[in-house]
Amino acid sequence: MSTVDGTRLKANLLEMARIGATPAGGVTRPALTDEDKACRDLFARWAREAGLSVRVDDLGSIYARLEGTDPTLAPLLLGSHLDSVPLGGKFDGPLGVLSALEVVRTMVDRRERPRRSVEIVDFTNEEGARFEPAMLASGVLAGHFMPEDVLARRDRGGLVFGDELSRIGYRGEVANRPGAIHAYLELHIEQGPVLEAEDIPIAAVDGILGIKWFEVTLRGQAQHAGPSPMRTRRDAMVAAARIVHGLRGLMLEYPDPVVGNVGRLRAVPGVMGMIPGEVVIGANVRHPTSEGLAEVGRRFEELVARVAAEERVEATIDLLWHVEPTHFESSLVGLIADEIAARGVPVRRMTAGAGHDAKYVAELAPTAMIFVRTVGGMSHVETEAIHWEDATLAADVLYGVVRKLTDA
């Protein structure tokens, strides 16, 4: 039996999913579109109806606050995001915001007055699908982006972030940003297949994998495919293929959650009857520790050098992006684990593979996440799905953690 109302949470999720709904059951709600505005309006209305005060900061992030009895205590922040990728799913983001709302409503319904204030946040532009890169608003809070740069950013159609923010009525005040934050908790779908494979409904997330993005350019010799004997070729495509396969083999030497793959490949000239003279691949490797990330990065570079020498092609490696691993606050992760165990559910700790606003907020305050099993491990697709009972359980665990953090 849960304290939170799973039926209300489900109803709210389904009502919000009608905004920007797509025929195949997903949603299209990129940041600062009319659909994003409609979600924001709905969330703000529900929050006010629950007695919360609502404010908007200069980047458009919305904070809905339940006032605690002790105004000297820094608030507890709960949240996620309401924007989506085009043809995305109805849970990636809203599950975290609306679970937090359900937790606070439960407290209000039960007339629990916490000592510490609780704020529910909808971070603007988490997905980065319209304005790149992802997690712009939380990135500003953590000092990774300058707010004036973000406000001047344009989408592919040339529309400006700040103008769109004003247009939808969500350009607020810089003074409305959060001050000191006691802790941040984000509930999110797993977006991977691990929990489903292990038949476990939810997990306590202990951090986020560090990432290296490499772009590797391989230069061989472009030639007619017909008159060039196999043994004289310097085939950039073969070199690229060996690196793609070699990277997979390298990653298989490590335990989960260490991963790496090649997501894109461009061949020049890239036509049937030619041996490509140049191939450019985009490879990413991820590891939960800083030392491990450095090691897999170094071993990938060694792989490239070895294959390039054997195939007699020139290789250049550019490190496009490097993000150190994030380690969440262990006491918070432990608190989540305790609440899971208290509900008779196996405790699974895991490390997130994808980025979340929690990554940036973790630089400002103790942070942790709760993951919900995702059907087929699929997200960013219209058929993204969860089990309703898992959502109820996760929200109930969040409720338990919030109670402990707001009364301590």
Added chain:
Amino acid sequence: MSTVDGTRLKANLLEMARIGATPAGGVTRPALTDEDKACRDLFARWAREAGLSVRVDDLGSIYARLEGTDPTLAPLLLGSHLDSVPLGGKFDGPLGVLSALEVVRTMVDRRERPRRSVEIVDFTNEEGARFEPAMLASGVLAGHFMPEDVLARRDRGGLVFGDELSRIGYRGEVANRPGAIHAYLELHIEQGPVLEAEDIPIAAVDGILGIKWFEVTLRGQAQHAGPSPMRTRRDAMVAAARIVHGLRGLMLEYPDPVVGNVGRLRAVPGVMGMIPGEVVIGANVRHPTSEGLAEVGRRFEELVARVAAEERVEATIDLLWHVEPTHFESSLVGLIADEIAARGVPVRRMTAGAGHDAKYVAELAPTAMIFVRTVGGMSHVETEAIHWEDATLAADVLYGVVRKLTDA
């Protein structure tokens, strides 16, 4: 000592190379452009100045005829093409047409009156760089394309083949097509590195490799690259990579000139942070015999099936194109070899890897080719180059063969 005038041949090649010249030493002369017209005009003027009669057929191919003494004999056809790919070289095509012109001029200068007429042909649109596919005019002669379809074909800018032919003044009469052809000889650059590697100037070409073009579509599971454990992935890019590398290994089991490679690869979605759910590759295999071509095709399909099963992806294979090997007339190849040997040069026979008009003409008449060593094996590039003494030797061999075929 050669009978033909290598100095004149070189001067003619360099004069023609000024038409559509590019800064890096190449030419841009796609079919039916103003540059193609200027080349045609120059060739026709030179031919008339040598006393030849010039006619143009309905596809714009030009025939310059030296009349033999016996009008009952079918003419000997010599030639190649004057069009080029964009940013191509100055020898691919013109070397064959202008070597034939040099041979005929030598006969005229020496007051040799052959019994059999000799015709020099410039086939329209050999490259297929402007109007696809390649070898359109010779393909019409061999019945592979309908002339009305060719005349209606459009380039990427929407301009129509027949209109462009009229515009440049080269839309002739269907009656001007060749009738019975005694034999066809085409002199061309090798476009590969074999002769250079073996330090041999020219070769007698005994045929053209058969070709199979495959398009392979691999469907796995598109997923976020971060949260998907290595062991659960169905990574279409890894499957494609194994096929690219596996095809190379398969081809290495065969002796030259058997070849095969993957020239293009497209990943969907093809972005850094995703495991591609679909990868489409274009593979080609080539073999000099029909049985061999069938075998390498079958083994490639087995490779795809094995990799797909191991990587748990779905594979579909489309055979986009299939061309049986061409076997040139062995007596003609032998005649070329004899003339090479008579000049104290090692006799190298080889099979062409790329297509030529000779492929289609071989279906109409006994055919053979002479290849000229290509610097670095490079063609379809501005830096395409030959050694002038090789060109003189090749033209002199052609002269020797022509004398035997026209007086026999």
